Amino acid sequence: MLSDRLFGLFSSDLAIDLGTANTLVFVQGRGIVLNEPSIIAIRRTDNEVIGVGHEAKAMLGRTPEHIQALRPLKDGVIADFDVTERMLQYFIERARQISSGRKRAWVLDRPRVVVGVPSGITQVEKRAVRDAALQAGARDVYLIEEPTAAAIGAGLPIHEPGGHLVVDIGGGTTEVAVISMSGTVYCNSVRIAGDEMDEAIIQHIRKHYRLLVGERRAEEIKIALGSAHPEALERSSIEVKGRDLVDGVPKTLVITDEEIREALREPVMTIVETVRTCLERTPPELAADIIEKGVVLTGGGALLRGLDWLLQHVTQLPVRVADDPLTCAARGAGRALDDLELLRKVAIPA
Secondary structure: OHHHHHHHHHOOOEEEEEOOOEEEEEEOOOEEEEEEEOOEEEEOOOOEEEEEOHHHHOOOOOOOOOEEEEOOEEOOEEOOHHHHHHHHHHHHHHHHHHHHOOOOOHHHOOOEEEEEEOOOOOHHHHHHHHHHHHHOOOOEEEEEEHHHHHHHHOOOOOOOOOOEEEEEEOOOOEEEEEEEOOEEEEEEEEOOOHHHHHHHHHHHHHHHHOEEOOHHHHHHHHHHHOEOOOOOOOOOEEEEEEEEOOOOOEEEEEEEHHHHHHHOHHHHHHHHHHHHHHHHOOOHHHHHHHHHHOEEEEOHHHHOEOHHHHHHHHHOOOEEEOOOHHHHHHHHHHHHHHOHHHHHHHEEOO
């Protein structure tokens, strides 16, 4: 249409990986320009936004009563529509400014937007994502399942008639999908991922040491010590600071990688069992392809040390972590922006 061509002259289309933990924005022709936590801080008294992304994350657990730091997405989907809309609007505006270097007339700069969503998303949740993006300033909105976007971003030739098994471990969901000919043959989505790992660490420390630590500290512990399998002989440990639940005073203790591995056992094994279930339900012809091509891990959870080894040991298949797994879904959605034929094949109805 003429109107679409005219808009295209003045806008840079966007691909957004709207994640529970982080939101990444890909600008056509520029690549990923934004990678920020999916957190927004709002002043209760006048509902004013006072921080988004990294700025809001620094406020988690540290705000006075009249300021609230919120994570508007839970388990990969929108939990608070109005707050998500405001957060998306901020990220889209930021991406426009970064990509253009200056503010331009918004009416001539409404972008086409591709949004990555979990494969298990409901029709109501799809509409919520689409409406939030439209209200945030998008001209047209296309939805793409995150495992498909991650597979494209990992460089897999999903358009070919051959099976590819992708395990996308984000903040709120883990999605295991078999993809062939630009479509999902089978997908299983479980709401066990990075956030559940953080919560498992919080509960372990609370149970065994009567010490309360916050979400941010639990994530730091996971990154520093987390593993699915003991890869090295040398042990490691870090100091953990929190509030003693008995005395109510600040306290410091030392915790080891073995303890954290034990704390993560349940969420990790849930992910492993989800992969096993997917393999059991894969058609035999595609299973033969997967034996040859193996399993690809994407998402932030793919960085958990030893997870690839554990999956390889359990499935007896070759397992590899994609290059830069954190950005795979955003890069894949961005690649779909550049290939309209591919976008039409992989977009799902809202």
